[in-house]
Amino acid sequence: MSHPEATIPVPDLAHGSINKELLAEAQLGKWGDIRKQARAMAAKPELHKAEGATMAEQRARVFEQLGILVEAQSVHRAFPKQFGGEDNHGGNIAAFEELVIADPSLQIKAGVQWGLFGSAVLHLGTQSHHERWLPGIMSLEIPGAFAMTETGHGSDVASIATTATYDVDAQEFVINTPHRAAWKDYLGNAAIHGKAAVLFAQLITKGVNHGVHAFYIDIRDAEGNFLPGIGGEDDGLKGGLNGIDNGRLHFSNVRIPRDHLLNRYGSVDEDGTYSSPIESPGRRFFTMLGTLVQGRVSLDGAAVTASKMGLAIAITYANQRRQFNASSDTHEEVLMDYQRHQRRLIPRLAQAMAAGFAHEVLLEKFDEVFSGAHDTDEDRQDLETLAAALKPLSTWGALDILQECREACGGSGFLGENRMTSLRADLDVYVTFEGDNNVLLQLVAKRLLSDYAAEFRNLDAGVLARFMVRRAESLVINRSGLRQLGQTVIDSGSEKRSANFLKEERSQRELLTLRVQDMIANVADDMRAAAKLPQAEAAAVFNEHQDDLIAAARSHAELLQWEAFTKAISTIDDKTTRQVMTWLRDVFGLTVIEKNLSWYLMNGHLSMQRARTLTPYINRLLTRLRPHLQDIVDSWGFTDDHLRASIASGAEATRQDQAAEYARKMRASADAPIEEKVLLNRRRAERKASEKGTVKA
């Protein structure tokens, strides 16, 4: 990307510059080559979002673009080799994420077709289903919807109300929508393009409800009309992603053959007998849903990419744009030199980097599980917890980052030509779909609670009692301030020693870890007491901790991001780059601690003195990082074809140069008007001089 900085003083790089190539490699990760290929694809104008087009135009365009992806063989990596795929799960997601650069609607529409609809057939179906439907799904001959969510139930999938009742005489399932709340809703491809769907419904046979199962169902004929018994509605305009035709579906006595049940985890014999390789209905349900984790994984990655786009635009602009001239009579300040601007953008830059490195950890874990390399129940659970922890932070992060970037560019940030509002609008729904962020974090918290409980499960009562005493003692020590007193004594009034403590990797890790452990332990104590209460009262106790639990899960995710960032730095073989990245990692870790500073103080993990050092120390780190910012965002390798933002194209630098040149000429010119203020001062001085003269005379 070109970013002429002609009028910007060369930054003082006391420690040299970072190595952009090495930094780029560290971020591209295991599937770097595939990512680069996908980036090249995303640069093609024919795949770009048509800003300002009507909903109908956007939908038509994106559907056509899906065809371009098929032609380019960009979207089949995850499918079996047998059908022309590559059995490459990690690489598939890596490529898929980059589509967000072209158009988030294209990313999500592709996700609906191949990541949800196609994946459900692949992972929930068996060989005959694959043979029958995967080729058509891959080629886009069968556009399909993923009909899980209902108007009445999104987060609580187990409670969906659509039924699939087995009719043993006809050997068919009869699909029914019992009431309005059970209409399928928000389904991509449902409003227009979908010819078929994977439908989730309560499977009922022989009078028993075996819970939610997936069925393959045709929904429209060749002319695009609903098949008999099927109806629907268009969800219409949305806050973004208007290239996708979301819609509603409902079913009245629609019959489908018995073998349309995607039966990897549950089958129904001709006589209606149900069988499953997984005995527990609960575990069976979670196993089925678990196959769909890739949606969360890919949203995590796409959110990071979108965040980086916003930051690349805003930081490039802030390095060229000038406004106000507090420090000089002739030169205006570059925005990036304002402390407030640094405070707005650099911690968010650190956050995007941390989220990016954490995403790579998630993607590798995902690939290990789905390739079968490490595919135990525990691996799958870990993967799901990791995805549930990271996706909320990166998607919320993207909205916050894109918004701050747009505001940091002032009015120009609001223009469509600078892209950020459009990206933000499209990314908005990422925080509530494929798992509502709050619900996901609550899942993570429950997992942390059960891990915490498991630690003690095998201990006898005596050990547990001793542990509880120790915990109580440590609480007393922390809250009495004795521990803080210790820190104060060690630092003995030295700000430098406090700062040294804060920049220690070990200190940051300890502080970030302590928060998760303590918060979970506190809730676990209260929940243990509530375990014997009646259901409603126990639920009330849990509810009283809901906000804390979600905060703990968020802290857990931040710790994971910090660890990933730290690990990634160690792989960079260049001293300056490692140093600069360590500063940035410190900004990440320390701003997370700063955000929760009152908690650290109240729980005795930080002394007042160390706490008071924190913010000034972060501010010093910001000024140290400031000269490296452009190099860091340039390491992401976005071209103008990716960013498509006029203020990041160098136009602002050109305008600043012209204005500076004009001002220089005016100052040098004899004809230039004099400022009234200057004239008044001069006259005042003359008057004084002449009065003096008069007095003297």
Added chain:
Amino acid sequence: MSHPEATIPVPDLAHGSINKELLAEAQLGKWGDIRKQARAMAAKPELHKAEGATMAEQRARVFEQLGILVEAQSVHRAFPKQFGGEDNHGGNIAAFEELVIADPSLQIKAGVQWGLFGSAVLHLGTQSHHERWLPGIMSLEIPGAFAMTETGHGSDVASIATTATYDVDAQEFVINTPHRAAWKDYLGNAAIHGKAAVLFAQLITKGVNHGVHAFYIDIRDAEGNFLPGIGGEDDGLKGGLNGIDNGRLHFSNVRIPRDHLLNRYGSVDEDGTYSSPIESPGRRFFTMLGTLVQGRVSLDGAAVTASKMGLAIAITYANQRRQFNASSDTHEEVLMDYQRHQRRLIPRLAQAMAAGFAHEVLLEKFDEVFSGAHDTDEDRQDLETLAAALKPLSTWGALDILQECREACGGSGFLGENRMTSLRADLDVYVTFEGDNNVLLQLVAKRLLSDYAAEFRNLDAGVLARFMVRRAESLVINRSGLRQLGQTVIDSGSEKRSANFLKEERSQRELLTLRVQDMIANVADDMRAAAKLPQAEAAAVFNEHQDDLIAAARSHAELLQWEAFTKAISTIDDKTTRQVMTWLRDVFGLTVIEKNLSWYLMNGHLSMQRARTLTPYINRLLTRLRPHLQDIVDSWGFTDDHLRASIASGAEATRQDQAAEYARKMRASADAPIEEKVLLNRRRAERKASEKGTVKA
């Protein structure tokens, strides 16, 4: 608004219900009747935003809607009676703000025409200008632009580069755009509809630049073509407000008659002699800009209205929507009963109420100044500082509130039919236009600093020295923890006593005030030391405090909001309503303190014990407020025609009732399928029983 709560248990109103009518009156304020009239107007479908229309369609529609407003005589209240107005400045803004309910584009386009373009002619021009142009401006015969901002200078208006040079021979001003950065930019009405403009340019006569002045200039002929020497560009698509045709303008030797200078604050004689009623160029500039404060005032009010719309939608939905059933086997929880949901929505409800009451204070102040009732220099300065403090908080608040409301409604919150994403997109630019929020808060901070300095200006050195010693002593006491120790002794381990302290009006006021005073005093100390440094170094010291200063200004604004809320409560003549509003005001004050809790701890204003009580106490307040939420949002008086959100129309309650009725019938039916899990448990129990039987036998 209808909001059937059939399936919701009647809330436990131990203290009765609030009086909605009284609460409504307290919020409608001094211009309540005008507000109600404007609300009725905003309910008309012909004024509503055409969601999903193209930019061209929206622009045409909004322009037509301006005509409807003229016909209805809705927009002329601020103009002189002589021209058919009412000289009613406060009432005019009150009505104008409500237009946001119909369509934010309509509000802002009306604001451009009558609030900026028309106001500039009214307030910066003199009688002959009024007679010549106001009738055409009021009737929309002359649609006009407000040509102040340039691509290169938005926040720093004094540095705009367009010139108006007086040609004494022709008795004309010659308008020039010296370079690309000096193009006028982001101007509503500039892309298509504008026939004229009020143009801001550096006034140069007799070789002296007298600074920025306003000129009336025709820009297009009757056919809509640019006049000779004038050119422009369309700003194109924006992140929102696409009903407004923002654009760019540039000028090459465009000549306008001498009397097109709007000369209330500066005139040029035929011979080119400049004169002004205000001698200081700096004060003159700020006086001219000060006449335009109404833009900020009205954005503050519109942001409050939009926030309340979002909250009315989300809280109504959360009182009807159910998801998950932790506390019962048969009934799902109402969203509003989840702690996390309360935490997300109730503090924001409190914030919107506080911002609303504070807005009324601002509006009354505005009316006093503009009606001439209290119109000293100091009044004008106070008004500007108040507007600069409140507008950032309410506009940022609106974005945050609308976003949280949309997320709290899940996927349905993302649908266009539920309005929130559309409102948020349109409100987005409110945070950076009519004064960038960060720049405005910095202005407030500078005012606070100079007020602080003024307190000591007239004191002799001895008094000042004694004050500094006392300040230093108090810092030592606070930071050493001695003050906190005092609090701990008073509360002597009692959580209740800590909570009692927190809920005291006096405590909240003291804590909120202390923060502003302390932060400003700290910066003032450092700035005093820097006063003797060279310009660049002094600027650097200021820059090192920029983030703190902006934080202090924000705290100042929060204190103003808290005071306004407190004062408004005292006017409500109903005990229960006052009690409930006091809880809500406490939530507002205490969450502000909670947000800055680490600062209170580090600066010794709160003991650890009181701090630890804070969050649990807020959570208790939330559960107390929970039964009153629907009444509070209903007190705003929005009808379905205002909200236009299907999830707030009662549709969700109907769906929940249907689903509950279906579930009830199923439970009562003998044919209903049994759940596999229940069956397994039953079989297990039978097996155990039969094994027992076997053993016994």
